[in-house]
Amino acid sequence: MTNALALTGIRKSFDGFLALNEAHVTVRWGEVHALLGENGAGKSSLMNIAAGLYKPEAGELLVDDNPVRLQGPRDAARHRIGMVHQHFKLVRPFTVAENILLGLAEPDPPQGYRQRLAEVAQRIRTQAEALGFAIDPLARVDSLSIAEQQRVEILKVLLAGARILILDEPTAVLTDQEAANLLTTVRTLSRQGAAVVLVTHKMADVKAYADRVTVMRGGRTVATVDPAATPVAELVRLTVGEGVPAAAGPTGARTRGAPLLSVRGLATTASGGQRALDGVDLTVHAGEIYGIAGVGGNGQGELAGAVMGLARDLNGELRLDGADLTRVPPSARHALRIAAIPADRYSHALAGTLSVAENFGIGQVQSGRYGPFAWLRQRRMALDAREAVAAFDVLGVRSVAQKAALLSGGNAQKLVIAREFSRAPRLVLAHSPSRGLDVRASAQVHARLRAARDGGAAVLLISEDLDEVLALADRIGVMARGRIVAEFDAPADRQAVGQAMTHHD
Template sequence: MQRPPGAPAALQMRGIGKSFDGKAALRDASFRLEWGEVHAIVGENGAGKSTLMNVAAGVYVADGGYQSIDGEAISLRSPLEAAAAGLGMVHQHFRLVESFTVAENVLLGLGRKSKVKTPADAAAIVAAKSREIGLPVDPHRQVADLSIAERQRAEIVKVMLLGARILVMDEPTAVLTDEEARTLLSFAQRLSRQGHAVVLITHKFREVAAFCDRVTIMRHGETVLDGAPVADVTEADVARLMVGDALTVAGRPLSRPGDVCLRVEGLSAQATAHRQNLNDIGFELHAGEILGIAGVGGNGQEELVACLLGLEKIDAGAIMLDGEDISAARPGKRREAGLRIIPSDRFDSGLIRELSIADNLALTTIPGGSFGGPFLLRRRAMREKAAEAIDAFDIRGATPDRPASLLSGGNAQKVLLARELGQGLKVLIAHSPSRGLDMKATEFVRSAIRRAVEAGAACLLISEDLQEVMSLSHRVAVMNRGGIVGCRQAGDVTPEWIGGLLAGHA
């Protein structure tokens, strides 16, 4: 149900800027959403899609620019203010309390000022809204027992009950089956035809072409295509605009690959409520080589890393390290065999904040007896080894006894490098190694990885930062929907090829 020509836009954003710690995430970004349409925002990770919509939803406050909803200028400072203005956002990571039922989550979201006072009242309105919008939701079920698709429906119903006339969905089909995705996107179309306005943040052109009316493309925090009719945009246009015309390729190709260090054959793992499925993944990684895996987040990268490290079981396939099958080996045994990790979150999975730098550096070698037995550690030796690492890796402001929590992001990453690039390294899995770092720290991390590889190690680089993949890798693979969908020598990578695979239409 389109509004007449000249009617106010559902959502208007002009000249939006937003920086975090001095780094610009949005630069003069613009977006116009009309009532009665499904409007896609497309771009690779870090393009600014989610940041722009988080500004619209009141999660972030813009540094500058103009915003309006239905023609009325707004300056939102919280999601509650956005909900009051009629805009609701369903985030990639749902805002639901797992120990509560769906009805209890809705009751919590409505707040104390609502006329709905009891879980029974909330259950009644959830059931009614569910029937009205055609999304089946059981209000009495606990969120922890719901599938991803069911949680998503619960979140949408909650947002609609909070008064959303504008619905923003961030990568809503990332971990859904094809049938679940079609059901959700058909709902979005139906909702827009009833007079609502829907924003779909995505990187999948097939979804854009099949279900959206207009498309906006973002790159590096800027709007590079502003609200073009989907019928006027080709797949090649989307691929080129997502990635840009220029890619920084690694300085030199791999002239003489060494022996195969890591071979993965037919690796598959079933999806669960909390993870993406992996589909028949296979690749070889040679000594002295960096194989970069590019992809938009949520396409199985975390799951692949967990399977390679032994943190998740695989359902089929094999993982061979130096010719030895480690598919069923415990994580500690894989480490002893030479497999090391720079995780995507340095503090969540790599370091223990409360422990000293010396303790963090020794964590992985203590079990082998490097610093004495389990009941009597040689603390002096640990501190001496830590002092050497602090000097070798230029860990600024660090002492062996200093807690890791007091380190900056760059220096914390250097502690990880000092530990993981140590003796016995054969294969390094580097997952987004420069995420959140400044330019100087980024270059230090990348140089350290290059030196380790030049010394004979192999590196599997997994990153959502396309330029990081291109600047380091000898070969580039693309991961999409739990599988590797293409692989080329870095020098043969073109914007059209990689953009097409990232968008899921090649």
């Protein structure tokens, strides 16, 4: 079996920080090769070099056993390398077909634009059906859920003809069945001769679908092993250096406080004219975690937007402790001690070009803690940010003056939580809070949500990861077709919840 992709002796630094040092990985044709490591271990940086996004300072890249120097992503595409990023690279106002047509980059097609677009739309339908995806090629990307956008990214790479596929956390926003369908398809592609790199934190996926696994830690390659012959405990040890004890899930009814968040008949219309929310009814009490489970695209994103104050043309009731929230702007909601952890942390929670301190301090600028806006007390903001970074274990922060974009996904998420929890919240909205995070970072995020609940806050957890909902929620509401179709008390039966997610009126 020949090598499809090999990186050896790779070194890369950012702003003086050595992100990769003598990193290496070799991927063979016809295999699924998993890449494991904590957030910040260097996995994405290494794969971004393979995809032509970064240039290494040292080391060698081989494609099909031939040394190459990639000049950019299009050069990588010419070598049939395609990467599906954890944070999507889609043009939100464009349709699915328009986004994929942009990615094809075929020179001077003989037919007209409309005919070409129609042809691409048909190819999307065919490929989506093969993958088991439900995607409308004519839908605008900004009307799609996070899970649906992930599927578009996967389709874009496959339709561009990639034979070396790099998938960064591809199942993070998929349901169990969707993930199984995708990974089965990925394995089939590898058996047909493709080479697949699967960047994932899910040990079950590695054990079930990977032929080999390379583990990274601290920017270095730790080991490459056969996952079938390596116990999960050993994979965890290699990944994090030590075991991370699993927190016990909810065991039954808890003593909860009075109703805090009340949603009645909440309705809104998506850009396509269909009801995104169609009469949502739910109540979240103080001192409980209410989990929303469901297949992506059933209104979860619109519900999160409504709670954050981002929804337009909202009908129905949304009340916090009896007070109407429907027309309250997002800034005022923060003053009401509503903490928001959105699904897309880089689009809706952080400004990557601003510093860590600025991203942290912006949560209290309007409170006056840092003085008037035109003359902010930068030293006090930096001091608060340093204390929060330490308290919330935000790693990779060499200085709070560094750009937030340099943080790994897990540490960016912890920065968001540090800011949102800087004042004890009354209500916490957590939308896919551990999406793309490793075992340790996920455990820390979950611990913070439990601590907020135990401190008397009402926590609304929205997640397409059923394991996450079952582990955290005291009550579970299943969302389908824009409404709550079933509710369960913890401990809930997984099969019953799954059936409610996929079988409903």
